[in-house]
Amino acid sequence: MKTIGKACWWLAGVLLLAMPCAAQIQIGDALKVNLNGDAGFNYTGTINDAGSGHSVGFTGDAHLNGSYYNPNFLNFMIDPYYDRTQSNSVFGTVTNTSGVNANMNLFSGSHFPGSITYSRGMNNSGEFGVPGSSIGLATNGDNQGFAISWSALLDGLPTLTATYSIGDGSSSIYGSQQESTQSDHDLSLRSTYKIDGFRLNGGYTHRNVDGTFSELLEGIPQPVESTTATNNYEVDAQHSFPMSGSFTTSFSRTSYDYSSQGANSSGNGDSLTANLAFHPMTKLGLAFSGNYNDSLLGSLPQAIITNGNSSAVVDLGTFRAFLVSADASYQLLPTLNVHATVNHQQQEFLGHDYGATQFGGNVNYSLQKRFLGSLSFSLGLVDSANQQGNTALGGVGNLNFDRRVLGWDISSNFSYSQNVQTLILVYTTSSFAYVTNARRRLGNRTYFTAGYSGSHSGISVNSSSMSSAQRVSASLGYHAYAVNGFYSTSKGTAAFTTNGLVAIPPGLPPSVFDPNALTTFDSTAYGFNASASPLRRLSVSLGYASSKGTTVDPLLSAFTRNDLINGLMQYKLRKLYLNAGYTRLRQSLGTPGSAPVVVTSYYFGISRWFNFF
Numbered sequence: 001m002k003t004i005g006k007a008c009w010w011l012a013g014v015l016l017l018a019m020p021c022a023a024q025i026q027i028g029d030a031l032k033v034n035l036n037g038d039a040g041f042n043y044t045g046t047i048n049d050a051g052s053g054h055s056v057g058f059t060g061d062a063h064l065n066g067s068y069y070n071p072n073f074l075n076f077m078i079d080p081y082y083d084r085t086q087s088n089s090v091f092g093t094v095t096n097t098s099g100v101n102a103n104m105n106l107f108s109g110s111h112f113p114g115s116i117t118y119s120r121g122m123n124n125s126g127e128f129g130v131p132g133s134s135i136g137l138a139t140n141g142d143n144q145g146f147a148i149s150w151s152a153l154l155d156g157l158p159t160l161t162a163t164y165s166i167g168d169g170s171s172s173i174y175g176s177q178q179e180s181t182q183s184d185h186d187l188s189l190r191s192t193y194k195i196d197g198f199r200l201n202g203g204y205t206h207r208n209v210d211g212t213f214s215e216l217l218e219g220i221p222q223p224v225e226s227t228t229a230t231n232n233y234e235v236d237a238q239h240s241f242p243m244s245g246s247f248t249t250s251f252s253r254t255s256y257d258y259s260s261q262g263a264n265s266s267g268n269g270d271s272l273t274a275n276l277a278f279h280p281m282t283k284l285g286l287a288f289s290g291n292y293n294d295s296l297l298g299s300l301p302q303a304i305i306t307n308g309n310s311s312a313v314v315d316l317g318t319f320r321a322f323l324v325s326a327d328a329s330y331q332l333l334p335t336l337n338v339h340a341t342v343n344h345q346q347q348e349f350l351g352h353d354y355g356a357t358q359f360g361g362n363v364n365y366s367l368q369k370r371f372l373g374s375l376s377f378s379l380g381l382v383d384s385a386n387q388q389g390n391t392a393l394g395g396v397g398n399l400n401f402d403r404r405v406l407g408w409d410i411s412s413n414f415s416y417s418q419n420v421q422t423l424i425l426v427y428t429t430s431s432f433a434y435v436t437n438a439r440r441r442l443g444n445r446t447y448f449t450a451g452y453s454g455s456h457s458g459i460s461v462n463s464s465s466m467s468s469a470q471r472v473s474a475s476l477g478y479h480a481y482a483v484n485g486f487y488s489t490s491k492g493t494a495a496f497t498t499n500g501l502v503a504i505p506p507g508l509p510p511s512v513f514d515p516n517a518l519t520t521f522d523s524t525a526y527g528f529n530a531s532a533s534p535l536r537r538l539s540v541s542l543g544y545a546s547s548k549g550t551t552v553d554p555l556l557s558a559f560t561r562n563d564l565i566n567g568l569m570q571y572k573l574r575k576l577y578l579n580a581g582y583t584r585l586r587q588s589l590g591t592p593g594s595a596p597v598v599v600t601s602y603y604f605g606i607s608r609w610f611n612f613f
Contacts, residue, residue: 031068032068033613035062037061040606045602048598061079061081061082062081080099081100095125097125099120103117112151124143127139137562140174145165161189164185169181173587174597185207200236202235202236204233205232210227227257227259234252242278246278256268275288275289288325293319320348323345325342325344342358342359342360343358344357374400409440410438413434431455433456446477447477450474457492467492471489472487481530485528490522491520491521493521494521522549537571538569539568539570566582578604578605579603580605583602584599587599
């Protein structure tokens with residue numbers, strides 16, 4: 001009986017796909033709609049630690065759009081999808097997802113336009129990220145969001161746009177029984193105005209983020225709950241200036257409150273900036289700027305907090321900084337440019353006052369000769385001094401090379417910087433990065449490409465904040481056949497969030513974060529992919545990727561590893577598509593001896609694109 005039932009489902013699917021397509025439709029004189037999409041019928045199988053399962057049924061997605069009365073009066077878009085295989089996901093067909101994305105615009109042609117959006121996704125495949133790593137840990141979860149926006153655009157008056165959005169989601173890492181959740185509420189107000197040649201912009205943003213997640217990498221059995229509230233006010237003005245110049249000034253105020261694991265942290269800061277740039281001569285450019293900031297905590301950890309939930313930051317007390325600078329550039333020759341700058345900083349940090357003056361200059365020279373191909377480079381020096389005298393000599397360097405050598409197209413870049421831009425006068429860092437790519441035509445429609453890139457932190461006052469990343473890749477393409485592979489490594493310091501490990505922004509002093517909130521990571525990944533179209537209507541691909549890593553924090557070391565195989569096939573037969581896919585994920589989390597979770601998923605079926613009306 002089960003066999004007969006499945007045969008009936010297959011017959012119904014074939015009959016549906018064989019139906020003819022319809023044209024557009026108009027309902028009355030007001031409503032116009034168009035509906036198209038893909039409809040299919042799949043057989044799906046899964047094998048995991050809990051056993052195996054099989055199912056047959058319909059799958060597909062649709063795009064419905066239309067308008068009422070006039071597109072400028074009301075237009076809408078609804079995109080539902082059901083039991084869709086994630087062939088475009090890093091983790092392939094591990095899960096079939098369903099959901100909808102919808103948007104409606106009201107009064108677009110009036111002074112009071114508005115919009116409403118809604119999205120919902122169920123059984124989504126996701127990724128718990130690791131900075132610099134090619135693949136992370138596979139996750140599974142649900143999410144939804146809603147937003148409404150409205151504007152007032154009246155002639156002669158300031159504009160006003162208000163947006164309110166809410167969203168929530170949950171996810172769990174394969175190999176863990178624990179779930180992370182996050183919800184957020186956002187309110188944004190924006191306004192623009194023009195008066196006497198000034199272009200004025202202002203805005204206010206409030207965000208609340210509540211998260212519950214298990215610190216899997218720290219081995220804490222109880223979920224960690226965190227709450228973050230941020231407020232940001234900003235206003236800026238722009239005006240033209242004689243001699244092809246411009247003047248801009250801006251003010252912002254940022255504040256936040258953060259609580260997690262019984263610890264609370266808060267901070268706020270004001271920032272005022274002014275810039276003036278002009279060209280008194282065709283080849284001479286001058287610029288002057290000033291900046292005042294009265295709080296370190298109001299700006300520095302924001303990059304981590306904005307990514308979801310931050311690890312706790314510590315109270316560093318009062319921080320004030322004042323910076324004024326001037327610079328000039330002159331084009332001596334078409335290939336030679338010189339630049340000079342001077343700036344003075346006054347900072348108050350942890351009860352101490354610091355002052356320093358920096359003088360710097362650089363030369364940019366571009367040389368193009370046949371024997372060198374294309375070579376360009378720039379060098380710069382920055383000298384710092386304070387009340388006690390000269391303190392440090394920093395520099396920047398950038399080298400670019402692009403040339404065809406013995407049939408190879410080669411491009412390279414190398415850059416280095418040391419003690420050029422400091423957040424705190426006593427904090428010194430340096431870093432360098434490099435990338436090289438080579439490409440060669442081996443024959444008719446046959447190409448080989450290889451690349452190598454990397455970045456390293458250099459001199460640092462804190463060895464624990466050192467980081468590095470390298471990646472090597474190669475690909476070979478022959479007619480309708482292609483194969484490529486990669487190998488990458490990365491290590492450094494990151495904060496643990498619901499979205500994965502978030503790299504600490506470069507240049508941040510280690511004292512900004514609670515030592516127990518940081519995680520040291522070390523990861524390695526490699527993989528390959530092959531694709532082919534042996535027949536005009538047939539395409540197949542097969543890929544394999546593997547990654548492993550370790551994390552070390554004050555509480556516990558953890559070991560992660562996953563191996564992923566993805567295969568896809570599609571054959572076009574007139575208006576029908578024959579589809580098949582296979583995914584096998586083997587993932588472990590915990591100690592090196594932890595038992596892995598193995599999930600295997602596969603499907604095959606038929607689909608057709610329709611233009612219903």
